[in-house]
Amino acid sequence: MAHSIIEDGRIEGFQTGVHGDVIRPDDDDYDDARAVWNGMIDKRPTLIARCRGAADVIRAVEFARENGLRVAVRGGGHNVAGTAVCDDGIVIDLSEMRGVWVDPEERTAWVQGGATWADVDHNTQTFGLATPGGVVSKTGVAGLTLGGGIGHLRCAYGLSCDNLRSVDVVTANGRYLTASADENEELFWGLRGGGGGLGVVTGFEFDLYPVGPEVSTCFVLYPGDRADEYLHAYREYVSKAPDGVTTLSSTGVMPDEEVFPADVVDDLKVGFLGCYAGSPEDGEEALAPLRELGDPIADFSGTMAYAEFQRILDDDYPDGMRYYWKSLYLDGLTASAIDRIRYWAETAPSPLSTVDVWELGGAITDVDFDESVFAGRHAPFLFGIEANWEDPANDDVNVEWVRDCIADMRQFSDGSFYLNFPGFFEGGEAALETTFGPAYERLIALKDEYDPEGLFDLNRGAKSAD
Secondary structure: OOOOOOOHHHHHHHHHOOOOOEEOOOOOOHHHHHOOOOOOOOOOOOEEEEOOOHHHHHHHHHHHHHOOOEEEEEOOOOOOOOOOOOOOEEEEEOOOOOOEEEEOOOOEEEEEOOOEHHHHHHHHHHHOEEOOOOOOOOOEHHHHHHOOOOOOOHHHHOOOHHHEEEEEEEOOOOOEEEEEOOOOHHHHHHHOOOOOOOOEEEEEEEEOEEOOOEEEEEEEEEEHHHHHHHHHHHHHHHHHOOOOEEEEEEEEOOOOOOOOOOOOOOOOEEEEEEEEOOOHHHHHHHHHHHHOOOOOOEEOOEEEEHHHHHOOOHHHOOOOOEEEEEEEEEOOOOHHHHHHHHHHHHOOOOOOOEEEEEEOOHHHHHOOHHHOOOOOOOOOEEEEEEEEEOOHHHHHHHHHHHHHHHHHHHHHEOOOOOOOOOOOOOOHHHHHHHHHOOHHHHHHHHHHHHOOOOOOOOOOOOOOOO
């Protein structure tokens, strides 16, 4: 794709006005700078602005608007849909803005927009504190939080977006605003789970909770030929588990030769992963039933450092591998749904792929509609299908598997989905309208107020009106 033609003098003037680097296609580090975690994404922006602070972000937004450039915003660069980079536009790259400041007395943390959850955990766990993040520590704080934020503490303390006290945001007209429950309240509502698209968030203020430094964890895997039985037992376990417990299930081959004996390494498996947010002693008792469903293939459960548990899946999602994920909120985990989950796990074209069920409920249901736009609070479970593979020649078959699975699983859902597992947003506005329901028009009104010309339309969330 041809790049937008901008006079060199304009670009040089822009470079002079910011502290960070401005990277062009002819620069030696361009290919590294445009690369993101998902190897399927191969986009070539006109410019990449590596911002070092809010002033750089303001200038980048102004430059994009003045020169008619489409905008992508990169936080951690880990979002599976690849919206952190664009063709023929400008990437506002926050990856050098990774500061985390903790107030242990107030139990708050202020986090810059380019930080990852590993950055947050490193700083908050120094004080035995945490806020709900994701399940892979390399994930960016910004993208996960703006899309809701479903992680290992969700049942105990809610979503990432539920624990925001305030956000600092640069809007499309270059204004720097703070949004909170007391200031720019409507904007704050829309940024808490609306998927972004209302501005560039440069800072997040989170509530923190006493978690760790050690927690009780469950990570157990069983033979997949009894997946139906184990998933039925999981449904019963979740219905009775205390809110301090947060778990998920994964069904797939997961062929790790360093972990599994040779006679089962290529077999289907069903695994359960989770932790308890309270004392390790109470957690061991609360998680024990998941470890006693049968004879496990492997059991890595036990007490470990919370920060270590947050990293436990990192190696399973390396940079540059190919990923295509989609999701649906499930009405329940019925026998028919379990049967289809096993079918789709058995038919995965890649042994690295999994079919997942995330328990919801608990503290997620404590937040009212008027506090946050996040759309999945009604559901007891999130269904996620992850196609993970290495060879580009297998792109089509893996994408088709995911799409066929989602089409089938809609019979157990109202059709709404988690914005952080969106595929490539193939459903467009219709899918977003289904997901947000009655909140959609309110979100559109916010979009028209803060970004009427659609400067941030490449980001997730509602699009501006034509």
